[in-house]
Amino acid sequence: MAAKVEIPFLDISEEALAGIEVKSEKWKELCNEVREACETHGIFFLVYDKIPTSLREEMFVALKALFDLPEETKNKHVNPKPYRSYLGNCPVIPFHESFGVDDAPTLDASQAFTNLMWPEGNPSFCETIHGMSSKMQELNFLVMKMIYESFDIEKLYDSFVEETTSIFRIMKYKVPPSATDSSIGLVAHTDKNAITILCQNEVQGLEIQTKNGDWAQVMVPENAFTAVVGDALKAWSNGRLHAARHRVVISGEKDRYSCGLFSMPKEEAVVEVPDELVDMEHPLQYRPFNYSDYISYFVSKLSDDALEIYAGI
Numbered sequence: 001m002a003a004k005v006e007i008p009f010l011d012i013s014e015e016a017l018a019g020i021e022v023k024s025e026k027w028k029e030l031c032n033e034v035r036e037a038c039e040t041h042g043i044f045f046l047v048y049d050k051i052p053t054s055l056r057e058e059m060f061v062a063l064k065a066l067f068d069l070p071e072e073t074k075n076k077h078v079n080p081k082p083y084r085s086y087l088g089n090c091p092v093i094p095f096h097e098s099f100g101v102d103d104a105p106t107l108d109a110s111q112a113f114t115n116l117m118w119p120e121g122n123p124s125f126c127e128t129i130h131g132m133s134s135k136m137q138e139l140n141f142l143v144m145k146m147i148y149e150s151f152d153i154e155k156l157y158d159s160f161v162e163e164t165t166s167i168f169r170i171m172k173y174k175v176p177p178s179a180t181d182s183s184i185g186l187v188a189h190t191d192k193n194a195i196t197i198l199c200q201n202e203v204q205g206l207e208i209q210t211k212n213g214d215w216a217q218v219m220v221p222e223n224a225f226t227a228v229v230g231d232a233l234k235a236w237s238n239g240r241l242h243a244a245r246h247r248v249v250i251s252g253e254k255d256r257y258s259c260g261l262f263s264m265p266k267e268e269a270v271v272e273v274p275d276e277l278v279d280m281e282h283p284l285q286y287r288p289f290n291y292s293d294y295i296s297y298f299v300s301k302l303s304d305d306a307l308e309i310y311a312g313i
């Protein structure tokens with residue numbers, strides 16, 4: 001069995017932030033904690049009560065209804081871009097099923113996905129995925145804002161927002177056939193995007209590879225969200241932030257459901273290290289690159305070192 005690891009746990013609930021003025025010392029400390037978590041582990045937990053428990057619960061009811069649809073219906077979700085089309089019964093990860101919805105925080109995108117799955121309409125499903133993805137996007141932006149502030153480059157944050165889009169990924173991991181088995185639910189990878197916010201039901205299974213190569217279980221606290229640094233953020237930060245390699249291992253008797261808001265540069269956007277993050281101590285590590293070209297490269301090679309090979313200096 002994998003070891004356990006202490007993952008930083010940050011409270012950015014309204015109560016915890018009450019009285020902390022933006023730009024105050026306390027706020028700066030919190031921003032630095034976010035950055036340190038990204039540097040040390042590349043993964044951390046967040047308490048964020050702007051996403052109420054009731055919305056999480058509705059989300060997991062909605063997810064069950066979605067995955068319970070006939071295969072034929074689920075297979076209608078097709079998109080030529082990677083990581084979007086419905087994936088089910090894949091021989092490499094037979095217990096995993098997923099969908100990726102582009103721009104789910106825009107109402108039209110949530111509506112189009114809902115109408116495809118339920119041509120007769122399902123307003124409550126639409127409202128739930130739209131509400132959840134929008135709020136997870138807000139959280140994603142807040143984390144990025146804190147990272148910009150901790151590097152003292154908040155003036156660049158607005159252009160980051162302008163150049164950012166997202167995929168909302170919706171996932172189910174079926175219980176393996178025998179309760180004693182544990183099986184790979186999702187193979188080891190780093191996320192390719194900038195930063196991912198994950199929300200899972202009570203079934204654990206996420207694991208990370210520590211910097212010394214061991215696999216460790218990530219025990220996500222009840223109702224917490226998990227933030228994961230991806231390749232685009234690692235490159236942008238000149239290698240200062242760590243893209244955590246992770247996987248999902250499933251065991252036990254309950255299906256695992258999760259969803260993730262993956263923020264990423266828009267199609268035409270270039271990932272480029274800001275001048276402020278390059279100095280004698282931190283020489284430039286990555287050349288500027290177009291994000292969608294990097295994804296095409298990764299999909300063609302599927303190499304663990306894709307970022308280093310593609311953009312490393």
Ligand SMILES: O=C(O)CCC(=O)C(=O)O
Nearest residue numbers: 169171198200206248258
């Ligand atoms: O299901 C999870 O908790 C993690 C999913 C994940 O790592 C991914 O989709 O990239």
Ligand SMILES: [Fe+2]
Nearest residue numbers: 189190191246
């Ligand atoms: Fe991932």
